[in-house]
Amino acid sequence: MxxxxxxxxxxxxxxxxxxxVNSLQKRLRVxxxxxxxxxxxxxxxxxxxxxxxxxxxxxxxxxxxxxxxxxxxxxxxxxxxxxxxxxxxxxxxxxxxxxxxxxxxxxxxxxxxxxxxxxxxxxxxxxxxxxxxxxxxxxxxxxxxxxxxxxxxxxxxxxxxxxxxxxxxxxxxxxxxxxxxxxxxxxxxxxxxxxxxxxxxxxxxxxxxxxxxxxxxGGPKNSSSLKYTTLSTEPNRPSFYFIDVVAIKVAEQTLSISPSVFSSSGTIIDSGTTFTRLQPEAYAALRTSFQQHMTNYTMTQGAGPFDTCYDFSGHDTVVVPTITFVFAGYVEVPLDFFGILVTTSQTQGCLAFIGNMDASEDGIFGNLQQQTLDVVYDVAGGKLGFGARGCS
CATH class of the missing domain: 2.40.70.10 (Acid Proteases)
Incomplete structure (x- = not known):
């Protein structure tokens, strides 16, 4: 049975x-x-x-x-x-x-x-x-x-x-x-x-x-909608796929984050990590802007590693600001709703990102933020493609 x-x-x-993530960060350092x-x-x-x-x-x-x-x-x-x-x-x-x-x-x-x-x-x-x-x-x-x-x-x-x-x-x-x-x-x-x-x-x-x-x-049927950014690998850190984040937008506004914040440590894309990890300065800017757009909801105590959480009791619908990642080549990738807000209980939801403990740790673009996107790895061509609404 x-x-x-x-x-x-x-x-x-x-x-x-x-x-x-602890294992990835260790492997990325070694x-x-x-x-x-x-x-x-x-x-x-x-x-x-x-x-x-x-x-x-x-x-x-x-x-x-x-x-x-x-x-x-x-x-x-x-x-x-x-x-x-x-x-x-x-x-x-x-x-x-x-x-x-x-x-x-x-x-x-x-x-x-x-x-x-x-x-x-x-x-x-x-x-x-x-x-x-x-x-x-x-x-x-x-x-x-x-x-x-x-x-x-x-x-x-x-x-x-x-x-x-x-x-x-x-x-x-x-x-x-x-x-x-x-x-x-x-x-x-x-x-x-x-x-x-x-x-x-x-x-x-x-x-x-x-x-x-x-x-x-066998790739995406609507390949004409794909936008490509640079995909790279590093001989001393095998297996990982590196991408260049250049900016993050909240509600169509580019956050004030120096490009060096992303480039100094680097970012990988990973299908096995659930939640995206950001460099501390980048996460702080994202959190502040997100909170400014969520004043219609009551903030509540954090859940686990999440420090920006809300009590949605009494709300039939929840509206969150758009979050868009901008990759090298100014490739803009808007995230799905479920890549922005994670449900931690029947009435609570939290900003679905986690800040790294140290600025030297690599960023990780996780699978929750990749949901519903067509993601194309042209490894030989050195490029990564993103397409909206691939399996929504």
Whole structure:
């Protein structure tokens, strides 16, 4: 009998999100040396993880021979794809039942590309390990398997982490689909087919009409409405996609924030972080302006990391000022209502942004602010496209 998934609480979502941000900030600061163990298209439905009790976005793909359909969290901030393998609890992938599973050796080219790796010297099997800021981790064999995106697009010898020890990870999902810019990510391993090009539209939590697509042909239908900004990567901080924020507007008015506030630390776009993190000075300016436009509502005590919250009791409708991010090339991206105000209780809502603790920490453009937008990653072309109302 299938049990109904237990939805994460607001506190659990915040704890998960903050732990992820702590891990990202640490990885962004560290210059890894790569040692030590510590024309085609394929389109898939991309849904909120609510159905499996996950606070992230998920997609279902085929894995192994015969094919198993696995639901994975997709993550633009991760290098490699990680699958819960036997003998873990459900949901799992059992490599012993697949005809095409193969462990990689310690001297294989794929193993040498891992940023954190080890070797089982008695068997010469490559070992991967990934740790996260909340002390959760995954460890296991680095292997290859057949990946099926759609029936016509099958990738043999796809390198992935077969997790034998997974602690505190990927609630409700069978693993994680790595979409970072690293050569071992799905984007890197399918580059010859899709040309380092993918896109998605993240639905709101009340909708299930999102998409994740690979290749230009599977991209947004209304491509003429896309506006492109610069997308960059950094060799010393692999996997992350960097974008240049130049301004923020509230109610069509540009906030008084020096461009150096954004450029001195940098900003990444991330599908796995829920709430956008801003440099302290940028967040202070946003908060002040937002409060000035919300005087018709009663401010109340903050909730968790949110310090700008309102009691909406007695209000049938709530009107908030527009918030627009301006990226390099003066690409303006207006945010959806649900990317501006987060509901923390039946009567309370808060400004859905969090200020970083230190000006040196990178900004993160999170998935809540990306909801309903077509987001196109033309990695080879060095540009990121935004389109309004992609899956609203």
């Amino acid at each position: 299938k049990t109904k998934p237990v939805l994460p609480t607001f506190a659990e979502i915040m704890s998960h999100d903050q732990s992820r 210059n890894s040396d790569g040692n030590g163990l510590q024309g085609s298209n394929a389109t898939h439905p991309a849904n909120s993880g609510d159905s499996i009790g996950s606070p992230s976005y998920v997609v279902t793909l085929g894995f192994g021979t015969p094919k198993n359909d696995l639901t994975l969290v997709f993550d633009t901030g991760s290098d490699i794809t990680l699958i819960h393998c036997y003998p873990q609890q459900d949901p799992i992938f059992n490599p012993s039942t697949s005809q095409t599973y193969k462990n990689l050796t310690c001297t294989s080219p794929q193993c040498s590309q891992l940023r954190r790796r080890g070797c089982a010297t008695d068997t010469n099997i490559c070992i991967y390990g990934v740790g996260y800021g909340d002390k959760s981790y995954t460890r296991g064999f680095f292997a290859t398997e057949t990946l099926t995106l759609i029936p016509s697009d099958v990738f043999p010898n796809f390198a992935f982490g077969c997790g034998l020890e997974n602690v505190g990870l990927f609630r409700g999902a069978a693993g994680l689909l790595g979409l970072g810019c690293n050569a071992l990510s799905l984007v890197g391993q399918t580059a010859s087919k899709y040309g380092n090009y993918f896109s998605y539209c993240l639905p709101t939590f009340s909708s299930s009409s999102g998409t994740l697509a690979f290749g230009k042909e």
